[in-house]
Amino acid sequence: MIVFDSVTKTYRGMTAPALDHVSFHVKPGSICGVVGLSGAGKSTLIRCMTGLERVDSGSIRIGSIDITALSGAELRKAQRNLGVVFQHFNLLQQRTALQNVMFPLLVAGVGKAEAARRARELLHLVGLTDKLNSYPSKLSGGQQQRVGIARALATNPKVLLCDEFTSALDPINTKSILELVKRLNSELGVTVLIVTHQLSIAQQACDSLIVIDEGHIVEDGPAQAVLKSPRSRILRAMVTTLAWS
């Protein structure tokens, strides 16, 4: 469902590439974790995948579409196959929960009535039926992230990309948001990519695991197997932190 093929990206003025020939693939309907420390290349991976940055070489396919080959209106259409959930929610502060979820639909040219119907349905799905007309400032962090997830699912994407999406939440909310994403994965069959620096998140939710360090993939395999016998220095160091949490 997601295929990275030898993706390389070097930012202007930098000598070391942020991503260096990164290749991996994610099976349809699975939950895959991308784990790494700050500066490992996680953000670059997300920015390339969402079309915010251009890759220097290689390709990124989501479904059957190579998004690195697209620009303008074609890219915008392809971006609807990918729902993104953000660390800081990034909700429109001047719009209600319902209007936030309607936004990607209205932008895609869906009619107002149809967008509102779908947004209500999605907010019901994430358990916010009673918060339709609340503004983000009146919602808790966990509730805001539920709106964020509903919004990411609005255009019925094949892939849900979660960018450090529990880092701003307390442990209780983290757990319930993870449960929600797992439920959406099994109910809707949406492929999930969770990018995080917290190994515990990957351990709780992911089927497969990719570890990234200094722009390279250092581990790639089924989550249980990778966590049981870490080969890389970086993952061994991260696994020791798991025992503490």
Place this chain on the structure above:
Amino acid sequence: MKVLTRLVTNGLLETLLMVGASGAVSIILGTLVGAGLTFFSDPALGRDWPINRRLRLDQILSLIVNVGRSLPFLVLMVAIIPFTRMIMGTSIGTRAAIVPLSVGAIPFAARVVESSLREVDRGVVEAALVMGASPSQVVFRVMFPEALPSLVMGFTLTLVSLVNFSAMAGAVGGGGLGDLAIRYGYQRFRTDVMLATVAVLIALVQLIQWAGHALASAIDRRR
């Protein structure tokens, strides 16, 4: 007393006409220019443009705005007299003063709009782009609505500056409260006119500021 009331009332009406008309023009055109400044200086929004052309347009627009901002209003007013005459048919009087007031306030309003739009959370702008919003949809359906309370405060600032500028309109035969204070209060030693004018000007600015603040608070959903 009757004469004083009539003088001040006339002055106030002239000031309101000048500030109202030039305020409307400068807010509308300043908004467009400010949106352009924001758009061309932002690599994420202007990504579908060739980078050189985008930066060139940004430089040109920015230069024009800076030129407008660097002229003292009194100089601007006399420098563009031919332009004023072309538009209004005359370069003298309250109506003629609307032209230089507008020209002077457009760059000011444009910078106000630009800084309000830049304040919009970067994460929200990128989120909209990632959702497949086009750059113009991001500007008009994300940045402007999100920046609205800040824009209202900025436009309040613009109107208050226009009250200030309009006091100089007397130099080209425009009327208004500033002109009244100079001609009657200062040159004819009419302390009563001076005091009345000052009081009305203070009240006017207070009113604009209060109304702007109240409106901005009423539409702000962030708290």
